[in-house]
Amino acid sequence: xxxxxxxxxxxxxxxxVGIPGLEEQHRWISIPFLISYLTTIIGNFxxxxxxxxxxxxxxxxxxxxxxxxxxxxxxxxxxxxxxxSIFWFDDREISLGGCIIQVFFINAVYVMExxxxxxxxxxxxxxxxxxxxxxxxxxPLVTGKxxxxxxxxxxxxxxxxxxxxxxxxxxxxxVLPHTSCEHIxxxxxxxxxxxxxxxxxxxxxxxxxxxxxxxxxxxxGLILQxxxxxxxxxxxxxxxxxxxxxxxxxxxxxxxxxFTVFSQRFGRHIPPHIHSLTINVAILAPPMLNPIIxxxxxxxxxxxxxxLFFSK
Numbered sequence: 611x612x613x614x615x616x617x618x619x620x621x622x623x624x625x626x627v628g629i630p631g632l633e634e635q636h637r638w639i640s641i642p643f644l645i646s647y648l649t650t651i652i653g654n655f656x657x658x659x660x661x662x663x664x665x666x667x668x669x670x671x672x673x674x675x676x677x678x679x680x681x682x683x684x685x686x687x688x689x690x691x692x693x694x695s696i697f698w699f700d701d702r703e704i705s706l707g708g709c710i711i712q713v714f715f716i717n718a719v720y721v722m723e724x725x726x727x728x729x730x731x732x733x734x735x736x737x738x739x740x741x742x743x744x745x746x747x748x749x750p751l752v753t754g755k756x757x758x759x760x761x762x763x764x765x766x767x768x769x770x771x772x773x774x775x776x777x778x779x780x781x782x783x784x785v786l787p788h789t790s791c792e793h794i795x796x797x798x799x800x801x802x803x804x805x806x807x808x809x810x811x812x813x814x815x816x817x818x819x820x821x822x823x824x825x826x827x828x829x830x831g832l833i834l835q836x837x838x839x840x841x842x843x844x845x846x847x848x849x850x851x852x853x854x855x856x857x858x859x860x861x862x863x864x865x866x867x868x869f870t871v872f873s874q875r876f877g878r879h880i881p882p883h884i885h886s887l888t889i890n891v892a893i894l895a896p897p898m899l900n901p902i903i904x905x906x907x908x909x910x911x912x913x914x915x916x917x918l919f920f921s922k
Contacts, residue, residue, distance in 0.1 A: 621780040622706045624796070628696045629890075630787040630882040640697035646894040647690040653901030654679040660914045667910055670753040671733045675904065677757055678726040681719050682897035688715040689893050693789040709791035710775050716893075717793060718768035720867065721818045723896075725760035727860055728822040731829040732756075734853050739836045767814050774807050787882045789890060815871065823864060830857070855907035859900050866892035 628636055661667045661676045689712070695701040704712070736747050771793055778800035788795060797807040830853070837849045870892045905911050 621784040621799075623784065624704050624706065624709055624780075624791070625702045625785045626692070626696055626704055626789060626791075627702065627785060627787045628693070628789050629886050632883055636697040640694055643690060643693055643697065643890075643894065646898045647686055647694070649902075650682060650686045650690075650894075650897040653905070654683050654897065656915070656918075657901040657904065657911070660911055660918070664910060664914050670748040670756075671730060671737075673753055674726050674730045674733065674757065677760075678723060678730075679901060681723045681726065682900055684715065685719040685723070685893070686897045688712055688719070689790045693890070696789060704791065706780070709796055710772055712791045713775060713793050713796065714768055714772055716790065717771060717814070718764045721767055721814070722760055722764035723863065724819050724822045725763055727856075727863060728825055729756045729760060730856055731826045731860075734856060735829045735833055737852065738833050738849050763818065767818055770810060774810060778802050778804070778807075788886050790893070792889065819864075819867070826860060851907075855904050858903045858907070859896070862899055862903070863896045866895060 627633070629639055632639065657679045658676050661672045692701075692704070692712075733748060737744050740747065775793070775796060778797060779802055780799055781801045782799045784799065786795060786799075793811055794804075794808065797804045833849075833853065837846050840846045840849065866888065870888050905915060
């Protein structure tokens, strides 16, 4: 599209391509999207229900897990229904306001999920390194404050994105080669200087995601140090087993997300459809697999599921 004078026009509608270059296969691509979304909805609602109804799961770790599941539900619902609408009905248009809302919720919920994984790592650190003081340290009041702090951090750090995008004038191409709106992916079509957007995005990543990763690695370093000081082999195995599901979720959450961030900023030679597919893997996989991982590896949850579906 020919560049226009940005003082006279600014796009208020964007066109989401879906998976660029694979438009003819959109109907087939929609199948894993739909399966993933249904699995996410059913799995996370079941997990929240089990945590609420099972009294043995009314502890800090499972309180944070239920909040993580709620965040997964919001994260998926912010993106997947629009993707399915593109695949099924060729509904590609999204307003600038809708795009900004999507950018805000994608970023805010992602930061919240990272925060919940961090406080869950802290919970495991206290449980293994200070088991006799666990209930004294992580009281219901302290647990609630941690949860509130994670929510406020997510909203507080990402709220400026609304104004950073709203201030821009979009007079270039309004066709986005994705299934959803991404902060820099939208901002790069502006005619204005977007250095503030770029630097603020990196700032948010640094003080949230990257800092969380460092603190999680530190927590598990201290946990491993404490575990290998336990003389009993069975006790060591039990301690490590309590962290297994959380470690799986951490890897599943951060690896696709980090790869997506770096490929967006530095992978100029990566084909657009690969960019789009990696973004969607980061969006679809963690919310779908988190409840499955915890359901398989957590005995209380597994037993409650069996009782729920197979008891007379």
